[in-house]
Amino acid sequence: MFELNAVLERDSILVGSFPLSQLRLINDCQFVWFILVPQRDEITEIYQLCEEDRQQLMAESCLLAETLHDAFSADKLNVAALGNQVPQLHLHHVVRYTTDACWPGPIWGRLPAISYTEEELANILQKVHSLLGDDLILPSAKPS
Template sequence: MFTLDTRLQQDCLLVGDFPLCHLLLMNDCNYPWFILVPRREEVSELFQLDAADQRQLWHETTLLAEVLKDTFAADKMNVATLGNVVSQLHMHVIVRRRDDVAWPAPVWGRHPAQPYSGQQVARIVDKLRLVLTEDFQFAGESA
């Protein structure tokens, strides 16, 4: 049975679900920083997913990156799996702008996280509602 890693539960807000992945928002308003987590148990590496899930993860990642680049006027999209702290397979999809607090350095460990207000989260979800229509279920909404 799939269970989301406790560190991701603590650090992120659930936005909703693609067919394969939970979509999380890192609770740090320094950057629009999203995380895709395939709902598969005991998977820590990309190659541990079967071929269909690998294709689906890549589809969801590239769709999300494209949507975020346009929605948040990114100068660069950072997409990565690391897993050095959280071993559960997860894909970071981070909007980077030349004026963000860490540019051009990586976002990890650069500045203390600044939690979102409820109003900020609502604005982000509203923006995503306009563009995430294909096979996406927002958290708290029934299918």
């Protein structure tokens, strides 16, 4: 049975689920930063997914990437599966701007996270739900 890594659960908010992956928002308002977490047990690398799941993950990732790039007018979109600190497979999607505090370097570990306010969180969730609502299964309870 799928179980979300405790660090991912602590640091992110459930946005909804695609057929394979949970879509989660990293709780750091300095960046528009989402992760896809395939709902499969004991998977740490993309190649460990079966072929069908790999194709589904790439479809979900491309849909998310294009949506974020366009909706947030990104200068660049960073997509990465690192796993150095959290081994559970998760794919980062980070909207980047040439004006952001870490540009052009990576964002990981550079700045302490600043949590979203309730209003900011409601706004970004509403925007993403309106853009991806046809493709997402939305959480029935308050996001965690």
